[in-house]
Amino acid sequence: MRAIRLHPFPDAQHDCPHCLQHLDVFGWHTPGMRNLADLRCSICGRQYYGDLAAGQALYTPMLLEKEGGVVYHKHGVEWFAHWLRDSYAHRTEVPVPFEVEKRLPITREVVLLNCLDTLYGHSLLKLLNAQYYLEGEVDLILIIPSFLAWMVPDGVAQVWIVGLPLKRGTEWNDWLAREIHRRVEDFQSASLSLALSHPNPEDYNIERFTGVKPFPLEQWEDRLKRPTVTFIWRDDRAWQMPADSSTAGVSKKLRRWVTRPSNSGAAQRRLVGELAETLRCEFPTLDFAIAGLCEEGNGDGLPTWVQDLRRTTMDDDHERRCCERYASSHVVVGVHGSNMLLPTAHAGGLVELIGSERWGNFTQDVLFRETEDCRETLFRYRFVPTSTPPLELAQLVRLLLRGRDSFRRLMNAGPGSV
Numbered sequence: 123m124r125a126i127r128l129h130p131f132p133d134a135q136h137d138c139p140h141c142l143q144h145l146d147v148f149g150w151h152t153p154g155m156r157n158l159a160d161l162r163c164s165i166c167g168r169q170y171y172g173d174l175a176a177g178q179a180l181y182t183p184m185l186l187e188k189e190g191g192v193v194y195h196k197h198g199v200e201w202f203a204h205w206l207r208d209s210y211a212h213r214t215e216v217p218v219p220f221e222v223e224k225r226l227p228i229t230r231e232v233v234l235l236n237c238l239d240t241l242y243g244h245s246l247l248k249l250l251n252a253q254y255y256l257e258g259e260v261d262l263i264l265i266i267p268s269f270l271a272w273m274v275p276d277g278v279a280q281v282w283i284v285g286l287p288l289k290r291g292t293e294w295n296d297w298l299a300r301e302i303h304r305r306v307e308d309f310q311s312a313s314l315s316l317a318l319s320h321p322n323p324e325d326y327n328i329e330r331f332t333g334v335k336p337f338p339l340e341q342w343e344d345r346l347k348r349p350t351v352t353f354i355w356r357d358d359r360a361w362q363m364p365a366d367s368s369t370a371g372v373s374k375k376l377r378r379w380v381t382r383p384s385n386s387g388a389a390q391r392r393l394v395g396e397l398a399e400t401l402r403c404e405f406p407t408l409d410f411a412i413a414g415l416c417e418e419g420n421g422d423g424l425p426t427w428v429q430d431l432r433r434t435t436m437d438d439d440h441e442r443r444c445c446e447r448y449a450s451s452h453v454v455v456g457v458h459g460s461n462m463l464l465p466t467a468h469a470g471g472l473v474e475l476i477g478s479e480r481w482g483n484f485t486q487d488v489l490f491r492e493t494e495d496c497r498e499t500l501f502r503y504r505f506v507p508t509s510t511p512p513l514e515l516a517q518l519v520r521l522l523l524r525g526r527d528s529f530r531r532l533m534n535a536g537p538g539s540v
């Protein structure tokens with residue numbers, strides 16, 4: 123089972139950095155996103171908190187000395203060390219909203235899946251681990267931030283909803299730790315989910331989480347009567363063409379855009395507009411929309427026929443409506459990031475703009491749909507530089523829309539298969 127012992131005494135393997143002695147385990151402490159063992163060295167008496175093997179700590183566990191707050195880590199993952207060091211230094215006991223939903227009686231071994239995090243994608247990916255336990259002989263308790271409550275699948279025994287916004291996601295909150303501990307003490311024993319950072323697509327069905335059935339691949343061709351494309355917007359990581367990039371071969375209009383000094387929001391709107399217009403030349407019945415979070419909420423520069431589904435804030439209903447839009451899309455287009463998780467989980471295919479600074483995170487933001495043939499997967503999921511001009515991008519989207527059927531025949535996928 124993908125879990126370790128948590129209660130009453132957790133499985134923890136840490137050594138004292140001073141004595142190199144295996145540390146004794148006295149209990150556990152979950153003050154937020156971090157699941158920690160309470161540890162003591164039997165030789166020098168120093169006390170520590172050590173990461174339990176869950177989430178990122180499954181790969182890069184760290185040790186914090188209670189006296190002084192020094193973090194020991196040997197994996198070179200400074201951002202994860204910083205979160206621990208900084209949160210401990212600023213720990214709080216101020217209560218946070220904590221709501222308990224008891225959905226099913228608990229009769230079996232309890233597994234706790236802690237989805238708290240400061241990054242949206244990390245929280246969401248942890249939550250996708252839930253399905254694995256729902257199919258096992260255990261009772262699952264989810265600890266989730268309130269913004270993910272709408273995605274809790276049926277079959278979870280209890281949901282503990284914590285009102286911690288993402289910006290406070292690394293918070294070390296001793297009130298929260300006591301609250302979680304007190305509730306787990308009701309059970310004789312409990313385990314902690316490994317909360318894999320990137321669960322295998324075979325282990326979850328997105329429909330169980332969002333209630334939205336993904337794009338029916340077997341209807342790809344039929345649905346070309348109205349080709350559907352959605353651009354996924356985010357303000358902070360824009361589709362941008364560097365002013366010094368070659369503009370040879372692109373339209374005069376586009377060349378003017380590229381060389382015009384402008385803010386990234388306006389520039390991105392124009393690029394998306396050009397993409398949409400170019401595609402519509404080829405597909406007069408095109409259904410093109412733009413979705414995502416957007417501070418400015420300004421559609422200036424977008425063609426009037428483009429649906430603008432962007433919002434400054436998300437709520438559960440709008441999240442679901444967006445998933446329905448992704449699920450009706452042959453292709454979603456967008457810049458690399460966690461903004462692409464739900465779109466890729468539901469859409470038929472993807473064209474992703476990814477900058478070289480994100481190459482190390484390749485595919486971490488894609489929820490692949492299960493396919494048997496890797497050639498088909500490579501066909502439907504394309505990655506191009508963020509400097510790709512809209513005309514080239516349109517060419518690629520057109521290829522996906524129109525070329526899938528002939529590609530599959532060429533690859534001998536066989537008639538009737540999806």
Ligand SMILES: [Zn+2]
Nearest residue numbers: 138141163166
């Ligand atoms: Zn020691």
